[in-house]
Amino acid sequence: MSTLTPEQLDRLRVVLVSPRNPLNIGAAARAMSNFGFLRLRVVNPYAVAFREARSAVGASALLEAAEEFGSVAEAVADCALVVGTTSLGHRELQHPLRKLAYGARLMQRRLASRPTALLFGCEKYGLANHDLSHCHWLMRIPTREEHGSMNLGQAVAVSLYELVRDSRAATRKPESAKPAAAGEVERLTAMLLEALKASGYTNPRTAASTEEKMRRLVRRLNLPERDVEIWLGIFRQILWKVGGGAP
Amino acid sequence: MSTLTPEQLDRLRVVLVSPRNPLNIGAAARAMSNFGFLRLRVVNPYAVAFREARSAVGASALLEAAEEFGSVAEAVADCALVVGTTSLGHRELQHPLRKLAYGARLMQRRLASRPTALLFGCEKYGLANHDLSHCHWLMRIPTREEHGSMNLGQAVAVSLYELVRDSRAATRKPESAKPAAAGEVERLTAMLLEALKASGYTNPRTAASTEEKMRRLVRRLNLPERDVEIWLGIFRQILWKVGGGAP
Numbered sequence: 193m194s195t196l197t198p199e200q201l202d203r204l205r206v207v208l209v210s211p212r213n214p215l216n217i218g219a220a221a222r223a224m225s226n227f228g229f230l231r232l233r234v235v236n237p238y239a240v241a242f243r244e245a246r247s248a249v250g251a252s253a254l255l256e257a258a259e260e261f262g263s264v265a266e267a268v269a270d271c272a273l274v275v276g277t278t279s280l281g282h283r284e285l286q287h288p289l290r291k292l293a294y295g296a297r298l299m300q301r302r303l304a305s306r307p308t309a310l311l312f313g314c315e316k317y318g319l320a321n322h323d324l325s326h327c328h329w330l331m332r333i334p335t336r337e338e339h340g341s342m343n344l345g346q347a348v349a350v351s352l353y354e355l356v357r358d359s360r361a362a363t364r365k366p367e368s369a370k371p372a373a374a375g376e377v378e379r380l381t382a383m384l385l386e387a388l389k390a391s392g393y394t395n396p397r398t399a400a401s402t403e404e405k406m407r408r409l410v411r412r413l414n415l416p417e418r419d420v421e422i423w424l425g426i427f428r429q430i431l432w433k434v435g436g437g438a439p
Numbered sequence: 440m441s442t443l444t445p446e447q448l449d450r451l452r453v454v455l456v457s458p459r460n461p462l463n464i465g466a467a468a469r470a471m472s473n474f475g476f477l478r479l480r481v482v483n484p485y486a487v488a489f490r491e492a493r494s495a496v497g498a499s500a501l502l503e504a505a506e507e508f509g510s511v512a513e514a515v516a517d518c519a520l521v522v523g524t525t526s527l528g529h530r531e532l533q534h535p536l537r538k539l540a541y542g543a544r545l546m547q548r549r550l551a552s553r554p555t556a557l558l559f560g561c562e563k564y565g566l567a568n569h570d571l572s573h574c575h576w577l578m579r580i581p582t583r584e585e586h587g588s589m590n591l592g593q594a595v596a597v598s599l600y601e602l603v604r605d606s607r608a609a610t611r612k613p614e615s616a617k618p619a620a621a622g623e624v625e626r627l628t629a630m631l632l633e634a635l636k637a638s639g640y641t642n643p644r645t646a647a648s649t650e651e652k653m654r655r656l657v658r659r660l661n662l663p664e665r666d667v668e669i670w671l672g673i674f675r676q677i678l679w680k681v682g683g684g685a686p
Contacts, residue, residue, distance in 0.1 A: 219590055222590055226593075293605065339473055346592060347596075354604075357539075357540055388673065390680065391677050393677075422656060430681065
């Protein structure tokens with residue numbers, strides 16, 4: 193039924209960040225199975241919830257095979273595109289915000305060649321700013337202002353439905369330049385931060401917010417794989433010179 | 440957010456036939472509220488479940504205002520169009536079966552003038568043949584054959600999302616960020632080259648080709664105006680530290 197090929201379906205990583213409720217984890221897994229996405233990753237889940245979801249009657253092989261990570265950075269390290277979801281329109285977002293339908297078309301294209309992550313935040317607060325800083329851009333499900341916040345399992349279902357929904361865009365050719373993996377981009381971010389610290393750009397009091405700002409700044413570059421290597425070399429050299437030590 | 444007018448939203452009756460699980464009733468109501476459909480009808484619900492759903496913490500006004508009916512016939516009596524949902528492809532259906540995306544467009548048109556009902560069957564068996572006989576046609580959510588059956592709350596969320604989805608949005612491009620002027624990009628390139636020279640990255644013998652390579656590298660970043668300022672600040676600071684002097 194899906195317009196995505198089995199290879200494309202297999203390239204998506206659905207990432208649940210800090211889920212608290214076993215029913216929601218189970219519901220997310222069910223929607224994934226309904227639409228043919230089988231790779232679930234869970235970041236820092238409430239341990240009891242994750243255990244309960246896995247041991248529930250009828251828990252799927254998908255849930256058993258779910259991978260657990262300690263941070264968003266690790267969970268998306270192999271992904272060339274990292275997309276966050278939000279149902280909020282009013283928050284001051286630092287990211288490009290795309291409508292679900294349009295964002296899904298962009299994701300389909302990227303899935304044609306590279307692993308791609310779709311992030312969902314915890315039930316109560318959604319994705320935290322720190323999680324968002326790992327995202328290239330965000331998708332918004334068009335809920336109404338008066339009641340924007342969706343149930344996690346339903347948000348996953350709607351997003352994955354939009355990804356498999358029949359559309360001519362799905363048959364479009366993949367982009368030409370091979371995008372860099374998130375792990376490489378994060379390495380570059382770490383080097384940049386090191387260089388900023390060593391050169392006195394960073395104010396220690398605001399280091400945390402600077403880190404998020406820089407992470408977003410680097411993601412906005414949308415570096416292709418071939419270029420990230422060059423930039424890594426450049427910053428390695430600069431870092432050596434400014435005395436931050438090569439990481 | 441919705442492409443439907445308030446009048447159109449108000450003309451849809453979401454009809455749950457014989458729901459058994461209070462959590463599912465609550466989830467259906469939540470998705471309705473998310474997408475702006477406020478008229479819930481329940482046919483012959485499992486009484487305990489309906490009571491529990493209504494008395495749950497955070498149960499909405501929508502759920503309190505839900506109307507209860509003894510039969511599908513009564514629940515859809517005022518509707519000019521009655522559409523059933525199914526996630527099954529194999530059942531021998533006597534009805535026209537439409538893809539969700541196409542069916543939703545037909546429903547939108549009918550909602551422009553007349554009350555329309557969208558039916559969801561019970562969790563275990565979906566809509567019974569008797570229920571189906573009240574439907575003009577059916578919509579199928581494109582789940583995969585190996586795992587077709589959706590959770591009720593998620594099926595409601597996906598169907599209603601498709602009803603409010605802006606079908607033109609998929610083809611619209613987001614506003615692209617204002618690109619940086621070439622002069623700014625060249626200033627950044629000059630600073631980068633200076634930093635590379637000062638840190639020993641550049642081999643004097645190949646400096647000319649390095650310069651061209653770096654110029655292309657920086658152009659490929661396609662920097663927006665707001666970001667080029669930040670990068671200029673970063674390199675100004677690094678340059679000061681590596682001793683190249685601020686240009």
